[in-house]
Amino acid sequence: MKNFTIIFLVLLPIFSLAQEINIRNFKVNETVNREFPSGTRFDFEFEIQGDYTYGTYGYHQIDLRIYKESVSSANYLGLIYWNREDDYDIYYPTYTKKETWLTTLKDYETFKGQKFILEVKYAGLTKTYTYTCEPPIQITQVSLPQTYTSGMPTFYYNNNHQYKIWYKNFSDETKTIRRVYWFFLEDEITDNATLSYHFQNGNTLPNYTYYSIPFNGTKNLSPESIYNESSYINGNAISLTGSCYLYTVVFFDDFNYDYRVDNVYVTSQSKSANIAGIEAGELVEEVVNTTTVYPNPSNGYFNVHLADKDYSYLKVLNTAGQEVYKENIVDKTNTAVQIPNPTSGVYFIELSNDKNKEQIKIIVK
Numbered sequence: 001m002k003n004f005t006i007i008f009l010v011l012l013p014i015f016s017l018a019q020e021i022n023i024r025n026f027k028v029n030e031t032v033n034r035e036f037p038s039g040t041r042f043d044f045e046f047e048i049q050g051d052y053t054y055g056t057y058g059y060h061q062i063d064l065r066i067y068k069e070s071v072s073s074a075n076y077l078g079l080i081y082w083n084r085e086d087d088y089d090i091y092y093p094t095y096t097k098k099e100t101w102l103t104t105l106k107d108y109e110t111f112k113g114q115k116f117i118l119e120v121k122y123a124g125l126t127k128t129y130t131y132t133c134e135p136p137i138q139i140t141q142v143s144l145p146q147t148y149t150s151g152m153p154t155f156y157y158n159n160n161h162q163y164k165i166w167y168k169n170f171s172d173e174t175k176t177i178r179r180v181y182w183f184f185l186e187d188e189i190t191d192n193a194t195l196s197y198h199f200q201n202g203n204t205l206p207n208y209t210y211y212s213i214p215f216n217g218t219k220n221l222s223p224e225s226i227y228n229e230s231s232y233i234n235g236n237a238i239s240l241t242g243s244c245y246l247y248t249v250v251f252f253d254d255f256n257y258d259y260r261v262d263n264v265y266v267t268s269q270s271k272s273a274n275i276a277g278i279e280a281g282e283l284v285e286e287v288v289n290t291t292t293v294y295p296n297p298s299n300g301y302f303n304v305h306l307a308d309k310d311y312s313y314l315k316v317l318n319t320a321g322q323e324v325y326k327e328n329i330v331d332k333t334n335t336a337v338q339i340p341n342p343t344s345g346v347y348f349i350e351l352s353n354d355k356n357k358e359q360i361k362i363i364v365k
Helices: 084-089 195-200
Strands: 022-028 041-051 062-068 076-082 091-103 115-122 125-132 137-143 152-156 160-169 175-185 208-221 226-234 242-251 256-267 292-294 301-305 313-318 323-328 335-338 345-352 357-364
Touching: 022 091, 022 115, 022 125, 041 115, 062 091, 076 091, 137 242, 137 256, 160 175, 160 242, 175 195, 175 226, 195 242, 195 256, 208 226, 301 345, 313 335, 323 335
Parallel strands: 152 256
Antiparallel strands: 022 041, 041 091, 062 076, 062 115, 115 125, 137 160, 160 226, 175 208, 175 242, 242 256, 292 301, 301 335, 313 323, 313 345, 345 357
16 A cells, blocks of 8 residues: 655745834824814825835735824724725835825814824734824923012012013924913913913903013014014003913914913012013022022922021921921022922922911922
């Protein structure tokens, strides 16, 4: 009886299974600080490299899905894809810019900080890329009046108060400043919508007052430029008193930019002269007999300047009155305070000696 050897031949595809997805520079091309309804055209771009043709790898299409905030069905905005009929268009030996669009299935917004996610699926692989909305021009620093009360810049009735704003133009186009608003609010704006959106659409704001400075198209920022402008806020325009939140909102040609400046103090008192501002990075010089805490707000690190007050002890209390930090004051010129494991919110620095006590409100971002 003869023995037969049976040989099984396994045919392997000639294409590689090690294909990668190579995409970079995902960007959303939509106007910032806007709300858009479902059914809106959503423009975006990215750069792609590689051979994604059917003849090479045997897969039919690339799926491109867009989400807002996170990859979930609740945040799914839409899908486009390339299929095998588009083979001529999905081979890129070098990184190539692609601009495309889809029609959205849900409402979305482009406020500062809003995230969009591009999910790419091909050959059983999935990669995601994130884009965060940022206006093309950003405020990099703001200086305020030199006079301070309880560690906060102070605005007086019947006086002009100098400020200075530093801008950076990250775009490749010249942008024009149309108007600057200064908003003084009793409460902080904490939702995702910007202050300017509230203001433009007549939404409810916390108790506030504002001061408007038009520029009449005379402030132009060329591409990649750094620019600063200086002007004055009139104390007569501020109806609030006490501790306030201060924001500046700058309106450009096709967008606006909100910037949380500082906690400030507004008083109904008047001074004998206008209040000058300080330059960027300058240390604030204190008026006599005024305790200063700076920066405020901060990330939990503060400097305390006592002027000529003779305090011996320092504590940091949370809003429940619990002590989270304490030390004896040695250097009355400047005492550095680092709150251990700080969380965002309001704290109070308590300064005392055997006879007197003072509390100063501080903010941790």
